[in-house]
């Protein structure tokens with residue numbers, strides 16, 4: 001299969017690249033890097049300079065993630081985590097500030113748009129009031145570059161002293177609900193990159209690979225390819241410095257280590273952070289200390305043996321249960337520092353030769369992937385010297401098609417992407433295993449009953465979290481249910497139309513972004529408009545910050561969802577049990 005320009009761009013109208021760049025350069029002349037306590041107390045011009053010093057001194061960097069809906073609480077976290085760790089004789093170098101996804105809309109639209117669970121900074125002074133709370137590097141990683149609000153958010157963050165801003169990974173995969181203009185998002189993204197690249201200091205333009213395609217590739221070498229492509233666009237075409245983050249989904253110790261070693265050879269600037277392996281966390285706090293130690297030790301050793309300036313991120317043990325409280329972030333860091341102090345000597349137990357063997361394969365195949373994407377695009381008629389076209393083409397094709405078309409693995413039609421992965425990535429493999437386990441647990445009688453029923457399901461996710469959807473699809477596909485893809489980050493009206501036009505027997509929604517109730521209400525309205533009513537199942541993280549209550553914490557909305565007649569599922573098996581129950585009562589004429 002080949003693609004051509006018309007298929008990807010249809011009748012897309014691009015503005016002139018030179019005009020976009022010129023406008024961004026003019027803006028950048030009006031922007032100054034604020035003197036936040038981190039830069040002042042460390043007597044440095046940028047976080048990149050700080051990271052390079054740390055690499056030279058072979059000191060580990062520590063990264064904490066904060067961002068509560070409430071600014072006052074986030075400021076308290078900024079201060080308290082720093083002060084408390086200092087009082088224990090430990091330190092924290094940087095904070096990843098977790099903005100709410102509504103911050104990705106231009107400010108004039110924010111009020112009326114759906115909101116998630118993160119931090120909302122209403123005005124530029126709010127950015128400053130946060131970064132001035134302690135001498136810790138402010139990293140604005142999400143809902144900044146890569147969104148329709150890229151330029152205004154980037155300016156506010158620079159004025160507040162941030163010299164590390166993201167997130168290119170997010171540009172590729174994240175769609176703001178009810179925002180349809182991806183050309184404008186791309187223009188904003190390029191302007192923001194140019195503003196950062198025009199600063200008089202070494203400025204880090206961050207990309208969280210797991211927010212991007214790493215979470216969705218079946219071949220880990222494609223993620224190294226993504227690093228190379230992002231470097232090509234941001235560094236060669238736009239003159240900036242890329243800084244990469246990875247970690248959420250890297251759950252095998254050997255490939256986690258190998259990835260770091262491969263990355264260290266293909267990057268020029270220090271990395272932003274190595275994120276904690278959040279996907280292995282369970283709902284039992286104590287067990288998560290083992291999970292934390294299992295990846296954190298690998299990360300400590302990787303930084304000690306081949307330092308890249310990445311901040312290490314010990315994820316609090318409550319992460320899978322709720323947004324971690326301030327003291328829970330402190331606990332995780334305390335644990336991590338102690339582990340780092342105890343890690344001496346462990347490097348003798350690691351097989352670096354084995355890791356480097358994998359790292360070399362990742363680099364070779366990743367380079368091939370980058371090359372194949374660029375030559376493939378050129379043949380398709382895409383201008384690969386124009387970042388506007390390149391970014392948009394990558395975004396519109398998405399991880400699955402890019403891997404199918406240009407992946408470095410050998411062809412094999414039995415593989416999920418039609419290719420044998422050079423180095424298998426873990427997330428999709430683990431989901432497939434989970435799906436097999438669920439099938440194995442179903443009784444034969446149930447399986448046969450479901451297969452005979454010829455059911456059709458329309459399934460969608462409300463946001464970038466796609467694993468719940470993939471898992472449900474995989475299980476239902478195996479039991480003969482026909483899948484109608486309602487899309488990822490799909491708006492309620494789109495799902496309703498898809499379901500109706502395919503005449504689906506039921507609708508399934510996977511949601512994680514704290515919008516469950518609002519989303520379902522809108523979906524029901526849309527279905528009513530279409531005079532189409534079918535059972536709705538929902539699973540994932542079913543919470544929301546109430547618009548009426550003064551609490552800034554999300555609350556569980558299961559009961560409200562049930563009151564609306566929606567079937568709440570904690571496991572895929574809940575949906576299957578309900579389907580069987582529905583089939584049987586239909587048979588019995590109830």
Ligand code: B12
Nearest residue numbers: 142215278319320465466467468508510514539540569575
């Ligand atoms: C993986 C993950 C990510 C990945 C997603 C990768 C991808 N492409 O899918 C990445 C790194 C991209 C990500 C990003 C973000 N994430 Co996230 N992420 C997670 C994480 C670790 C796991 C969720 C998951 O996919 N689990 C795998 C599924 C298969 O398992 P499960 O969740 O247990 O689901 C079971 C059932 O619920 C059921 N199920 C699920 N859906 C459905 C649907 C139906 C119909 C049925 C029947 C069953 C079902 O299936 C499973 C079987 O048992 C959770 C924390 C956690 N441990 O839960 C946070 C979490 C969901 N993320 C969160 C947040 C805030 C974000 C960000 C907004 C952070 C930010 N500011 O950047 C961003 C999203 C924006 C962006 N960057 O674009 C929050 C949500 C907060 C909330 N609602 O209270 C969580 C809870 C972390 C936290 N505690 O703060 N994330």
